[in-house]
Amino acid sequence: MNLFIRILACLLFFSLSTAAQAQFPDRPIRVVVPLAPGGTGDIFMRALSKELGPVWKQPIVIDNKPGAGTTLGAEIVAKAPPDGYTLLLNVVTGSIGQSAYPKLGYDPIRDFAPITLGFQTPFVLAVNPSLPVGSVAELIAYAKANPGKLNFGSGGNGTMSHMSLELLKTVAGIDIVHVPFKGSSPAAAALVGGQLDGMFDAPPAMLPFVKAGKLKALAVTTRTRASSAPQVPTMIEAGLPGYEVGVWFGLVAPANTPADIVQKINADIVRALANPALIESLAQQGMDVRTMRPDEFGAYMRSENVKWTGVVRAAKIRFD
Secondary structure: OHHHHHHHHHHHHHHHHHHHHHHOOOOOEEEEEOOOOOOHHHHHHHHHHHHHHHHHOOOEEEEEOOOHHHHHHHHHHHOOOOOOOEEEEEEHHHHHHHHHOOOOOOOOOOOEEEEEEEEEEOOEEEEOOOOOOOOHHHHHHHHHHOOOOOEEEEOOOOOHHHHHHHHHHHHHOOOOEEEEOOOHHHHHHHHHOOOOOEEEEOHHHHHHHHHOOOOEEEEEOOOOOOOOOOOOOEOOOOOOOOOOOOEEEEEEEEOOOOHHHHHHHHHHHHHHOOOHHHHHHHHOOOOEEOOOOHHHHHHHHHHHHHHHHHHHHHHOOOOO
């Protein structure tokens, strides 16, 4: 009798779980994008929502909440009800939050249920043509011969352009001065104008200047070469085996969101991102689509957290 009751309870739980998944979603879904409108992540999420809308048959509300290195928007989702109706476009910079922001009100790993990676994009290491280097090896040699004399810009403290520089300094053992700007565009303008020696930034921001001869591209930061710049070597190919930066964006839900809901969202997103037209459209904007199972994405997030925590601590980065 006890065995029969246990079996009946399991069947009831399974039927209720399946029914809940089949009914999801039955109201609008809010996706918090912790970035300003018009940026790469915002463009991606709006393109993805157009694919998901007909599948979910519910409005998808894109809620831009920029600020505090993406931690402002992340905290909103970390404290939202775990029902699948509030999601976060998680960003690689979230991996530095806990170590760089001592007053962070959430845990970037424990407080989220990973769904899937969405896309990755490399950064380009570019220098002003006046700098007498033509490769990463020459840049490192020049920096070692001139410690503290090179100036590299970024889009701001804690941005991935900044963190890419700090990783280079750590891996290569060199001293380069970081000059933060309020956004990558003014930093790129200063680099082209000769006020900076170099910087890391996304291909759409750097490659037009490279093609015009106004900048020199030394490497891309991902493990494989960028489809938008196949002639440019990777940092690993350039002689830095410990250097890899993939600027990534993915979807997460609040921790304790039911596993069946997470699996359904994952399956729907993976199917949407398999659309060849969407893949091509995103690739033209420097976004390489890449999806994962929830457990794979969770492992990836943890590994990124370990890596960037080490870089933050080595660079002694702290924000109030």
